[in-house]
Every structure is written in structure tokens, then in C-alpha cells.
Amino acid sequence: MRLSLLGVNEMKSKILFIAACFLFASGCASKGAETVKYDNGLTAVFLYNQESLAASVNVFVRAGAIDEKPSQAGLSHFLEHLMFKGSKNYPGDALSRNTENLGGYINAMTSKDFTRYYINIQKDGVPETIKMLADAMQNPLFPQEEIDKESKVVIEEIKIHLDNPVSVLYDKFCDMIYEKSAMKNSVIGRAEVIANVSRDEIYEYYSSHYVPEKMLVIIAGNFDVKKAQKLVAQTFGKFEKKAPPAEPNLIEPVHPSKNYVKKSDVEVSYMVNAFLGPDDSSDDMFAGDIASIILGGSKSSRLNMVLKEEKQLVYSIGSASVSSKGTGVFYIYSVFDAKNMDAIKTEVRKQIEKIIADGVTDEELNRAKIAVKTGWSFSQEKPSDIAHERGYWAVIGKPDYPDVYLSKIESVTSDDVKNFFTKYYLPDAVTNTALIPEKTK
Template sequence: MKYENGLTSILINNKNTLTATAIVFVRVGSVDEKPFQSGLSHFLEHLMFKGSKNYRGDLMGRNVENMGGYINAATAKEFTMYYINIQKDGLGESIKMLADAMQNPLFPQDEIDRERKVVIEEIQRHSDNPAAVIYEKFYETVYEASALKNSIIGTPQVVANVSREEIYGYYKTHYIPAKMIVVVSGNFDETAVEKLIGETFGKFEEQSASPDPMLFEKVHDGKDIIEYGKVETGYMLTGFLGPAINEEDIYTADTAVNILGSGKSSRLYKALYEKKHLVYSTDSYFMTEKGTGNICIISVFDSKNLKKIKDEIKKQIEYIIDGGIAEEELNRATLSIKTNWNFSLETPFGTADNIGYWHLMDNPKFVTEHMKKIESMTVSDIINFFKKYYSPATVSNIALLPSAATV
């Protein structure tokens, strides 16, 4: 449902459960940040449940706990989400709390100062995580022009020095009805919930949204980057640009990446791990973004195998392009995707998260078309996908090796 102030609500009723979920998606994330705001979306997420007009201090968290529920939030590149999982009788109060948090946050100075330390510690842990480090570098490399290169976690300098006024100004700019989607899933009275959303979120003041950031990337040459750090083994992300989230090729991307490197039956696992023993682990992903997505392969390995791994990844993709896909590989990938998709819709939260996400990404038809497209995929579709998006010249390899490594 679309409200006059620009808010969107989605209600998904399921009388076969005793629980419910309320999620608020806000269309703001690291892509909306200027360099001097790096990490501000994430920092703001930490502060939104730290007291509001009608729920001072930690009252909101205690209320949810007393109702047997769970409250949390997360920040991504294009959005921030806030949610409460609750037994069905607590849904009304949960919606009221989320609405008050979104409309009337207090941002107490003592909480800001306390959370600075928490977030800076989180940033430090992030920088000590090898996989996180190469993901950051990979996005900076693959996305040269797009705001998708911006880091979600941000910098300690911004978090340490941003003022309450700057935080509040960022909140006022982005936490507006036109950028919010409220999703309720589970067992509830639709008429009552729709009325409650109208009386809470529907009363938010209408504001014009700022222009969307640029999220599309033109194909460009890849880079080979090797960095050294305090790691005991090698880590590498290999990848290249893929389709945007509103393109038909996203369906093919899921299947193509599954065949290439997802699970023990995949091409890369068999070649890199089972046959040639070049890696300790390997996995592949299609990273969906609202703009240009990417295909990436993560490998953990002994540093001496770096070049052989790059060569083998290239070889396996070229094998696929040359027509080397068996029908049983396609069938396995289809079943794997179907199973994971169905499991993701098993709970009220999973359903709300999936449907809300695809609405937020302006591609709501994905939810109903996903499995139809996957099940109609052909071997030729996979081959043509790699022909279209893969080129050795556009592949980037970001490696993090032990300081004493010689390659």
C-alpha cells in the first residue's frame, strides 16, 4: 500500500504460524555517503534504538525481551533495516516502537559517545578480518565510478569526530517516508495492522527525497593487487562486473555462479580442492546490487599456489564458455537454488526480508518469477552469460598474503 506521504507498506499474512515480523527498510546506506561521512549510515543504525520520544533509554529493548521477541538492525550499501521478531500478540506494540524510533529518535549525547567506542572497536575487528579486508579492496577496485565502492563499516576518524548535529542532519535527510518500506509478515489481523501503520508511519511528515546516487559501472580493465598482512595463509577475491538487479540476466547469474563455484559439486571445488589441492576452501557468489552487480570467487590457499589458482579459475570459466556443461550440472544447480530459496521463505522474517528487499530494489517481480526463470534455464543460457560478462582483461584479483610470502 502506498500512503500519501510516500511511505510503502507490504502485508504478508500467514495464519499457520504463531509469530510475526515487522521490518522497516530505509533506503539509505554507504552509497549515500560523501567521503567525510564514511560509515555514518552504520553509526546511525547503532543509535536508532538508543531512546525515542515514547521509549526512553533501553525501554524498547526491554519491552521486546519481555514479550519474548528479538530486536535488531543491519546496514548495507543501499539500505538500512530495523526489525522485531515477536509472538503474534506483540506485533502491535512492535510496530509502535519501530515507528517511534524512526520518527522520534533522541540521539542522547552520552549514547553517541558510548557507541563511538563500540563502532570503532567493530571497525578494528573488521580490519583484522582477512576476508573483510579483501572484500573492501575488491569493491574499491571493481567499482571505479559507482558509489558502490563506498565502505559500509566506514572509518574510525569519521565515527570519532562526527557531531550530534551532523548525525541528526543525516537522519533528517534520509529517514523520510518516501525512502521507507514497512513490511509485516506472519499471523495478524490485516485490517488492524493496516490501520496501525496508517496511524503511526502514515503520519510521518512528507519530504522530498534527495537524488539517488550513481550505482552503475561501465566495464573497465581489471587489476591484479597483492597486499601483505598479518595472516597465516593466502586469501584472494577474483571477480568481474555482472548484471544490474533490474536486468533479466540476474536469474542466469545465480545458476551460472552455482555451477562455477558453489558447493562441493561445483567446477572450482572439484578442480581447485579435490583434484589439484590448490586451495583450502573456495566459493563463488553473485553479489546483487541495485546498480551493477558482480561475480566473485573467494579462495583460501597456500601463497605458493597463487598463480596456479588464477590460471585454473580462468581455465574453468573458459571450459564453460566452450560448451562444457552437462545437464546434470544444470539440474543440480537448479535444485540447490530452489532449496535455498524455499528455506529462505520458511519464517515470517525470511519472507518479509526477501519480499521487502526486492521491493526496495525496485524489482518486486523477482519474488514471483525467480523459480520460474531458474527452472527454465538452459545450458546455452549459462554459456551465453559467461560469454557476455567474462573477459580475462576485466577480471580483478585481490590477494592478501602473509608478510613473508614470496610469489
């Protein structure tokens, strides 16, 4: 999981997804997009482009940290480590060996709200790759010796995570900004859970969440579409239909401000100032994207120009509006000398209140929109990236996001940006989380 304190990939995620869908909807006969829904609840998306040099076969499972109880903290991530450790028809390391023999690359990642398994491969390897991933998802063996081995690996990852001050700050930030939402759960989990979990508990978690209705198969790039669709129907389409578990609560009510400052073994100070944003049902997220660029999303942004260039209060500063399933978050992140912390908070508030009072200029608005379009133009077109972004937006319930995104961005006005901060920026509900050097007085 690409787990980032700064969350700067959020806008890139949207841009990549939009670019991908524009590419596949171009009307050219060698390119296209098809979505198939199977009777067992599974969805498959075929994004074919015969001009591509490769393909990417992906399985997204809507199972992540948000689905875990405290006694299961880290099981989604642990399961990711185990799923490629042998299956009924591909025991041992056969999955990895077969992938290498086909000239491919196999990997996986875990996030708060999904787990992704993928194999990047050349065109002729797609049929075997579909079979391998289907068998891994349906018939994992979970050998006890692999559980014992991987538990040590994961526990070591947890130790490294806890030794990283920025990772600790991110976890604390999530714990404070979310009181009710399961988004507060940490992806890395807890070492005591991983050390003591049994094979039966692992299998129970797997069988509960790895059900067709929570799975999304995405194949992107150059491949034989008819053959791929037939194989997906014969494999993933035959998985037993099961009722998925109840969805976790991801709506966070507004709550009073919280402040957390911890002395740590760091050379400089780090801080996140955040407030709750729109939920996934609101069009306010489009204004939020533009607002984040104008406030702190570029070198010409207000926060960068005032706090870094003019007043030299920070080494770096930025902002991001993060849309997710449930309640989103808007946050400002900064790196600075501890003595400037209060001045930074004051100046951030001043800049936001200035937008609330006066709005933004046409120049700022147009520059932010151009930033989105430029990012779109320069976005990557690798099948793996396209599949990842398509899967991400499908997982959070917006599979048709690109159909409206650019037009919605283009329609954002100065008043929309002003109203965004008026509606969501509540000074008494801003969460502040900081790490400062231990030597600080």
C-alpha cells in the first residue's frame, strides 16, 4: 500500500484513470472497454489496446484495513503475503516461476480499502496468467511453513514501520481525524496479531472477504479479448456465490479539534493540519481538487508563496483533498523548524479565511485547471497503471468517474472554491498532528 503521509498521489490517481478511459474510448477499432457482470457477483473489466506492448492482469479484492476488527489488525496485509505461496494447481513457488518463465512480473499491495494482485505480462502470457490468478484466489493452500516464515517477515515490516517517525505520524493522524470511521485502521497492523494468528483464523478471514461480489478482475493492454473473456468466465465466473460481510462504517461526523505534538528522533518537524471533506456522494470533491491546488498544490500556490518564499516559515508545504469511499479529508502538510509551528498554524488559517472572504482570482482558477489537464496529458499509459487507477475508482464506488471528471473540473468557479472552504473548513474542528525534535524546548 503505497501508504503515504502526504497523499500527493490522489490527484495523479484521478488523472491516470481519466487518461486511461479517454484512451480506450477513442473509437479506434483496436481499442475498447467492456465490462461484464457475472451471476456470482464478480465484475470483470476488459480494457484492450492492441497498440500496447504488454498487458496487465489484475484482481482487486475489496478487503483492507477498514474490514478488520481489532483482533484482526493487519490480516489483510498478511493475507497478501500468503496468497502467492501456493495454490491447488500451482503449489509452492509455481506462480512465481511460471510468471518469470513467461517474462512477466508478479506483485501485490494492500491499502485501507482494497488489496490488489497483479501480473504484468506479454500478450501471449495472458491466458495462463488468468488461470494462475484465478487459482490463487479460489484455491490458496496457506501452508503452515509459509505462515510461519511470512509472519516473521511481516513482523519485521511492522518494526520498521514503527521506527519511521513519518509513518507513526500518519497512523496518529488517521486515529485522530477519524473517530467513528474504519478509515482510522492501520494497514500495517499489530505485531501481536500476526505473531499469534492461527491458520484457521487466516482462512476464515479469507473465506469471508474473498468472495466474488467483492472481487474485480481488470485486464488492460494488448490481449485476445474473446479468449480472455472466455477464460475469465470459465474461472472467476465459476467461483461460488457467497454473501459478503457487512460494509464497515466510513462516514465520519464532524468533531471538535484535536492537537497532538510528540517529541521524536527527527532532525526537523513534521505536521499535518486536517479537516473533514466531502463524502463520496458529493460533487464538492471537484471543487476540493481545485481548492487544494490553489491553496498548496504547486510552487505558485498561496501557502508556498507566503509561508516558504515570503516568510520562510517552512522548508516545504503542500495540501491535498483526498476523496475516498465515505468521508474524505483535506489536509495541509509541512516540514519546518519547531519554533515556527504556531506561526504556521496561524498563517494557514489566515490564508484559508482570506479565500473564504475574497474568493480566488481567475488566474489562480485557470492555472489549477491547466495543472489537471497537464497532468492528464503527461499521465502514464502503461497497462498496469491504467488497471490500477480503474480498479481504485471502481472500489470506491465510482467506476464511471472519468465520464464527468474533466467537465466537472472545468465547471468549477471561484465561488465554488470559496464555498468549499466555507462549508468544510471549521477552525474548531481542525486536527493538528506534529512530530518535533526531542531537543526542542
